[in-house]
Amino acid sequence: xxxxxxxxxxxxxxxxxxxxxxxxxxxxxxxxxxxxxxxxxxxxxxxxxxxxxxxxxxxxxxxxxxxxxxxxxxxxxxxxxxxxxxxxxxxxxxxxxxxxxxxxxxxxxxxxxxxxxxxxxxxx
Numbered sequence: 001x002x003x004x005x006x007x008x009x010x011x012x013x014x015x016x017x018x019x020x021x022x023x024x025x026x027x028x029x030x031x032x033x034x035x036x037x038x039x040x041x042x043x044x045x046x047x048x049x050x051x052x053x054x055x056x057x058x059x060x061x062x063x064x065x066x067x068x069x070x071x072x073x074x075x076x077x078x079x080x081x082x083x084x085x086x087x088x089x090x091x092x093x094x095x096x097x098x099x100x101x102x103x104x105x106x107x108x109x110x111x112x113x114x115x116x117x118x119x120x121x122x123x124x
Contacts, residue, residue: 003113004097004098004115006021006116009118012086012120014087015085016086017082019081020094020096020118021078022036022115029074030054033105033110035051035104036049038120040093048094049081050070058104067086069082070082088122094117094118094120095114095115095117097111098111099113
């Protein structure tokens with residue numbers, strides 16, 4: 001089992017920044033690819049960003065490319081999502097996820113463990 005706890009969400013004005021953190025426990029963190037997803041009201045949960053086990057490869061949804069950065073610190077068992085130039089369309093609950101294996105994963109079914117989510121609200 002892997003336990004994931006997100007933090008760092010909140011209310012921010014359009015154009016602002018937030019950094020989300022996800023602390024993992026329970027298994028060897030570096031054995032897992034990590035990802036961030038988000039779910040806006042009335043919409044499906046959607047991929048935002050993914051990172052491989054070592055942090056050397058990343059992947060982003062087109063809607064966040066150039067604005068969001070995913071990173072990880074295996075020594076701290078933590079994955080981060082730096083979000084810049086936020087806009088109202090980024091408002092959602094953000095979920096951290098862990099998927100067994102070393103390569104980047106972009107599909108929900110590839111992830112076995114999920115956090116409880118953290119709310120991000122961007123005011124325009």
